[in-house]
Amino acid sequence: MSFFDSANVINQQVKASILSEKNIQLFVKREDAIHSDISGNKYRKLKYNLKAAKDEGFTKIITFGGAFSNHILATAVAGNLAGLQTVGIIRGEELGENIKETLSLNPTLKNAYDGGMKFEFISRKDYREKMNSVFLEKLAKKHGAFYLLPEGGTNKLAVKGCEEILTEQDTEFDYICCCVGTGGTLAGIINSAKNHQKVLGFPALKGDFLREEISGFVENSAQWNLITDYHFGGYAKYTEELIRFINDFKRETSIPLDPIYTGKMMFGVFDMIKKNQFPESTKILAVHTGGLQGIEGFNEVLKKKKTGLKVV
Numbered sequence: 001m002s003f004f005d006s007a008n009v010i011n012q013q014v015k016a017s018i019l020s021e022k023n024i025q026l027f028v029k030r031e032d033a034i035h036s037d038i039s040g041n042k043y044r045k046l047k048y049n050l051k052a053a054k055d056e057g058f059t060k061i062i063t064f065g066g067a068f069s070n071h072i073l074a075t076a077v078a079g080n081l082a083g084l085q086t087v088g089i090i091r092g093e094e095l096g097e098n099i100k101e102t103l104s105l106n107p108t109l110k111n112a113y114d115g116g117m118k119f120e121f122i123s124r125k126d127y128r129e130k131m132n133s134v135f136l137e138k139l140a141k142k143h144g145a146f147y148l149l150p151e152g153g154t155n156k157l158a159v160k161g162c163e164e165i166l167t168e169q170d171t172e173f174d175y176i177c178c179c180v181g182t183g184g185t186l187a188g189i190i191n192s193a194k195n196h197q198k199v200l201g202f203p204a205l206k207g208d209f210l211r212e213e214i215s216g217f218v219e220n221s222a223q224w225n226l227i228t229d230y231h232f233g234g235y236a237k238y239t240e241e242l243i244r245f246i247n248d249f250k251r252e253t254s255i256p257l258d259p260i261y262t263g264k265m266m267f268g269v270f271d272m273i274k275k276n277q278f279p280e281s282t283k284i285l286a287v288h289t290g291g292l293q294g295i296e297g298f299n300e301v302l303k304k305k306k307t308g309l310k311v312v
């Protein structure tokens with residue numbers, strides 16, 4: 001049995017006075033507990049892609065990401081487990097100037113490197129062109145045949161994997177909440193949601209452009225919507241209130257949240273509950289998509305900026 005054949009995930013009930021006051025039940029699907037590095041949606045997104053890479057006879061995977069990318073680390077570790085070489089094309093050529101120093105300051109890249117990933121650091125300008133045919137041909141010349149995984153890992157097979165997040169037991173929930181980057185995870189959840197359920201996506205970045213992309217992956221008539229009020233200024237942006245919420249939530253529930261994705265979603269869920277945006281007696285399932293490995297690197301940034309803040 002391979003690692004990808006088994007994912008034992010529990011729904012943990014959250015206890016908080018606001019929930020009893022509003023007569024709402026909230027559960028967290030602890031996908032984050034699947035694995036420390038291949039957690040949450042990364043496990044789901046990689047499962048069928050790694051299988052396809054192996055079935056199609058590839059020995060190497062190439063993918064893309066930023067310096068603290070959950071996807072980069074998960075691909076490195078999962079590729080290693082599956083016996084596939086991995087190459088990460090990383091945004092920011094300056095990171096490649098002194099790789100020893102980069103690895104000493106960046107736990108995400110350090111762990112990916114230890115997992116066997118080879119890096120190529122490229123400029124932000126080249127990074128924007130990464131999916132065009134000229135860039136991909138250059139990669140093929142240098143690396144030979146490879147299985148291409150897009151940034152964030154979202155493609156049809158990733159969505160198929162994310163369709164396995166909800167199970168038959170989850171039909172009791174009225175709302176399913178999930179954070180959104182590219183929207184692949186949300187699309188998988190929508191595809192397996194039942195008609196009586198409403199799926200809410202909480203984008204971690206600014207802009208309403210995601211709706212169309214998500215629709216392209218949706219093959220189900222379940223009701224869904226994007227809640228765009230909780231991006232906190234954009235990707236990797238934060239406020240003191242968000243950090244305090246994440247730390248309070250962990251102290252009260254023992255559930256850790258990351259500041260880039262799941263913290264923003266949970267902040268949004270609680271804010272909507274406070275504002276009576278869920279009907280009484282509602283049962284909500286919030287999907288914890290992992291990303292906890294990013295906390296250490298995020299705290300390094302907070303420290304460098306001398307903010308006095310820390311995610312615990």
Ligand SMILES: Cc1ncc(COP(=O)(O)O)c(C=O)c1O
Pocket residue numbers: 040041070071152154179180181182183184185186258261262289290291292
């Ligand atoms: C921890 C975590 N949660 C959620 C997401 C968003 O997933 P998606 O890109 O499928 O919307 C990501 C994306 O990288 C992530 O790392």
